[in-house]
Amino acid sequence: xxxxxxxxxxxxxxxxxxxxxxxxxxxxxxxxxxxxxxxxxxxxxxxxxxxxxxxxxxxxxxxxxxxxxxxxxxxxxxxxxxxxxxxxxxxxxxxxxxxxxxxxxxxxxxxxxxxxxxxxxxxxxxxxxxxxxxxxxxxxxxxxxxxxxxxxxxxxxxxxxxxxxxxxxxxxxxxxxxxxxxxxxxxxxxxxxxxxxxxxxxxxxxxxxxxxxxxxxxxxxxxxxxxxxxxxxxxxxxxxxxxxxxxxxxxxxxxxxxxxxxxxxxxxxxxxx
Amino acid sequence: xxxxxxxxxxxxxxxxxxxxxxxxxxxxxxxxxxxxxxxxxxxxxxxxxxxxxxxxxxxxxxxxxxxxxxxxxxxxxxxxxxxxxxxxxxxxxxxxxxxxxxxxxxxxxxxxxxxxxxxxxxxxxxxxxxxxxxxxxxxxxxxxxxxxxxxxxxxxxxxxxxxxxxxxxxxxxxxxxxxxxxxxxxxxxxxxxxxxxxxxxxxxxxxxxxxxxxxxxxxxxxxxxxxxxxxxxxxxxxxxxxxxxxxxxxxxxxxxxxxxxxxxxxxxxxxxx
Numbered sequence: 186x187x188x189x190x191x192x193x194x195x196x197x198x199x200x201x202x203x204x205x206x207x208x209x210x211x212x213x214x215x216x217x218x219x220x221x222x223x224x225x226x227x228x229x230x231x232x233x234x235x236x237x238x239x240x241x242x243x244x245x246x247x248x249x250x251x252x253x254x255x256x257x258x259x260x261x262x263x264x265x266x267x268x269x270x271x272x273x274x275x276x277x278x279x280x281x282x283x284x285x286x287x288x289x290x291x292x293x294x295x296x297x298x299x300x301x302x303x304x305x306x307x308x309x310x311x312x313x314x315x316x317x318x319x320x321x322x323x324x325x326x327x328x329x330x331x332x333x334x335x336x337x338x339x340x341x342x343x344x345x346x347x348x349x350x351x352x353x354x355x356x357x358x359x360x361x362x363x364x365x366x367x368x369x370x371x372x373x374x375x376x377x378x379x380x381x382x383x384x385x386x387x388x389x390x391x392x393x394x395x396x397x398x399x400x401x402x403x404x405x406x407x408x409x410x411x412x413x414x415x416x417x418x419x420x421x422x423x424x425x426x427x428x429x430x431x432x433x434x435x436x437x438x439x440x441x442x443x444x445x446x447x448x449x450x451x452x453x454x455x456x457x458x
Numbered sequence: 459x460x461x462x463x464x465x466x467x468x469x470x471x472x473x474x475x476x477x478x479x480x481x482x483x484x485x486x487x488x489x490x491x492x493x494x495x496x497x498x499x500x501x502x503x504x505x506x507x508x509x510x511x512x513x514x515x516x517x518x519x520x521x522x523x524x525x526x527x528x529x530x531x532x533x534x535x536x537x538x539x540x541x542x543x544x545x546x547x548x549x550x551x552x553x554x555x556x557x558x559x560x561x562x563x564x565x566x567x568x569x570x571x572x573x574x575x576x577x578x579x580x581x582x583x584x585x586x587x588x589x590x591x592x593x594x595x596x597x598x599x600x601x602x603x604x605x606x607x608x609x610x611x612x613x614x615x616x617x618x619x620x621x622x623x624x625x626x627x628x629x630x631x632x633x634x635x636x637x638x639x640x641x642x643x644x645x646x647x648x649x650x651x652x653x654x655x656x657x658x659x660x661x662x663x664x665x666x667x668x669x670x671x672x673x674x675x676x677x678x679x680x681x682x683x684x685x686x687x688x689x690x691x692x693x694x695x696x697x698x699x700x701x702x703x704x705x706x707x708x709x710x711x712x713x714x715x716x717x718x719x720x721x722x723x724x725x726x727x728x729x730x731x
Binding site for chain 2: 238250257262457458
């Protein structure tokens with residue numbers, strides 16, 4: 186392991202039990218810009234999608250109609266960079282490690298903060314994320330690769346499942362793959378089903394071809410996972426669905442967090458029962 | 459009891475176990491226009507709020523920020539009178555027994571259907587309702603007055619609790635009063651807490667003055683309830699909060715269902731645990 190990676194690993198461990206506002210401050214001040222897995226365990230980490238006000242009602246209906254992919258945690262007023270419910274002292278322009286700018290259906294740049302791009306008509310949507318479940322997974326003894334391996338990260342794929350459209354927004358459901366040990370399939374499905382705001386139960390278990398995924402090595406986002414012997418591929422709805430819709434609809438501009446660089450909120454993750 | 463009231467009572471009993479689409483058809487065809495209490499038991503009955511598209515994103519955030527009063531069940535596309543999720547063969551223009559038209563902060567008329575008023579930029583919001591809990595209440599043996607008395611109906615009051623504003627929408631939380639027998643307080647609170655889409659747990663138990671209600675005889679909507687000996691007044695957030703916001707914000711036009719004349723959806727009421 187080279188020195189910078191080691192330094193990063195030390196810092197990552199420090200954030201595991203940090204308060205959400207400490208994570209946000211570190212990111213805002215430039216002390217951290219990589220992924221946020223295992224950060225501020227037990228709090229909701231959010232996907233961020235920023236659209237102009239003229240597309241905001243369409244996007245909010247798109248979230249409501251596709252709640253497994255885009256469970257709504259907070260929505261800002263136009264021009265307000267603060268998620269008043271999810272993180273009253275946060276700032277959506279600075280508190281993700283990196284952002285993607287998509288224009289007319291193409292990813293055109295990745296930027297470190299949004300001060301130069303933020304406008305008075307921008308609306309920010311915060312939607313739930315699988316990483317928010319890391320504490321529940323750890324406590325239940327579920328050995329997910331990304332929980333134990335610094336480099337591992339789920340792969341994401343466009344599935345052959347269409348989202349329910351709303352206004353200009355349409356596109357495929359994006360799913361994230363986690364290989365689950367066969368004897369843990371039922372406990373994992375049972376556990377995740379209790380967390381609707383973290384994508385809930387899987388959308389598919391087993392043969393990837395059944396949801397239009399021909400080759401697990403060809404991820405659309407993230408890194409390929411191998412499926413070890415005695416494991417089954419399990420697919421959850423994924424917040425990157427918003428980026429796929431942005432690419433599909435080709436509106437002039439959408440800004441999102443960069444995959445894995447989530448906005449860490451103050452909201453505590455709680456099961457439904 | 460006079461003859462028309464008796465005829466209505468017979469018809470009401472017939473709707474108790476009717477399918478939601480039968481209730482909607484009867485209302486659409488003019489066979490019923492009074493309140494829908496105990497209708498299609500076990501299905502969500504919805505408050506309806508119709509706003510022009512230019513105010514729809516504000517109103518959707520207002521619902522999201524005040525989820526106990528306005529839990530979202532469905533939102534239509536602009537100009538589409540069909541709630542595609544909640545009632546795919548329904549029509550918001552005809553399937554409530556009566557509608558209120560509020561213009562610039564005043565109730566200006568009540569109409570039987572909306573064909574003459576419906577516009578291409580109209581958006582309809584469907585939000586949860588206490589009446590949706592009638593089956594769960596009956597099964598739990600909770601003797602609410604409106605469940606046993608044809609004439610009884612909860613009273614509703616403007617509370618001294620402000621809603622979280624969103625855009626043009628602001629106003630007081632409206633609460634509905636139900637007198638609960640003291641030995642049933644815990645079971646009723648426990649039961650209702652499981653139904654977030656039906657307003658969830660009460661917002662207040664006991665002294666009405668604590669939430670700004672000086673006189674239980676002076677209702678803002680509905681009819682006064684008496685509080686029998688050995689009962690406690692219990693207050694739940696109420697969907698009429700949308701009408702109070704419409705009156706407070708004074709936008710050019712909002713259309714709602716008339717109180718008690720709910721839109722009966724196909725959605726099945728389920729507890730969270």
